[in-house]
Amino acid sequence: MKQRMRSSARLLAAAAFACVLSAGALNAGALEAGVLKPGEPDNHSPDIPADVAAKMIDPELAQSDFVEQCAGCHGVRGSSIPAHLPELKDRVGYFMCTPESRAYLLRLPNVAHSRLTDNAQLADLMNYVVFVLGGKSAPPGAKPFTAEEVAHERQFPLTSGSLTGERMRLAKDAIRKCGAPQSLRLQYLGSPQ
Numbered sequence: 001m002k003q004r005m006r007s008s009a010r011l012l013a014a015a016a017f018a019c020v021l022s023a024g025a026l027n028a029g030a031l032e033a034g035v036l037k038p039g040e041p042d043n044h045s046p047d048i049p050a051d052v053a054a055k056m057i058d059p060e061l062a063q064s065d066f067v068e069q070c071a072g073c074h075g076v077r078g079s080s081i082p083a084h085l086p087e088l089k090d091r092v093g094y095f096m097c098t099p100e101s102r103a104y105l106l107r108l109p110n111v112a113h114s115r116l117t118d119n120a121q122l123a124d125l126m127n128y129v130v131f132v133l134g135g136k137s138a139p140p141g142a143k144p145f146t147a148e149e150v151a152h153e154r155q156f157p158l159t160s161g162s163l164t165g166e167r168m169r170l171a172k173d174a175i176r177k178c179g180a181p182q183s184l185r186l187q188y189l190g191s192p193q
């Protein structure tokens, strides 16, 4: 499994590099799909709104941690199209819906096993993910992650075996209770699950 993750990370890094080279073509494709606004650059980190920055200890560090540790797979804006990975952009915040779905975000293998040992720093990174990349998808009034919450949940990492079923159950909850779109059932557009 580790091996597979590593080689897929290499593949994705290569794909990301190819995307940079063909940024023009990618932008055209994204425009057609209505994902980007005309002229919006695809390869720069988004601005952090002041009200969101207020939820974090060090917003700039959170952004650079995301770019270093996660963007190779998920893209600097949380969108990995055309790679087949869960879309974070404008939707990951729906998982702030219930205590269990919040926990899911912290129990993801790449999050729980992050090389960040400082739980406050990892909480900041995850607040960046849900409140900046997730746009307006977090339910109104959703509380930011705390160091204590991260420290607790990361002790219970999900395995690749338990992840898919758990995700589906929580996505259905978010659809029912927090107005998430039906498409949250899918990890990405065209996903088989």
Ligand code: HEC
Pocket (backbone or CB within 6 Å): 005, 008, 009, 066, 069, 070, 071, 072, 073, 074, 085, 086, 087, 088, 092, 105, 108, 109, 110, 111, 114, 126, 129, 160, 163, 167, 187
């Ligand atoms: C090697 C590529 C890779 C890296 C690096 C990576 N992820 Fe992921 N991420 C995935 C994959 C693949 C999934 C789908 C679930 C799974 O198989 O783990 C996923 C799922 C997720 C999800 C769940 C989204 C959903 O809709 O269910 C979130 C949130 C997430 N990752 C955040 C992060 C964060 C934050 C980091 C950096 C600390 C990170 N990921 C690093 C590949 C990666």
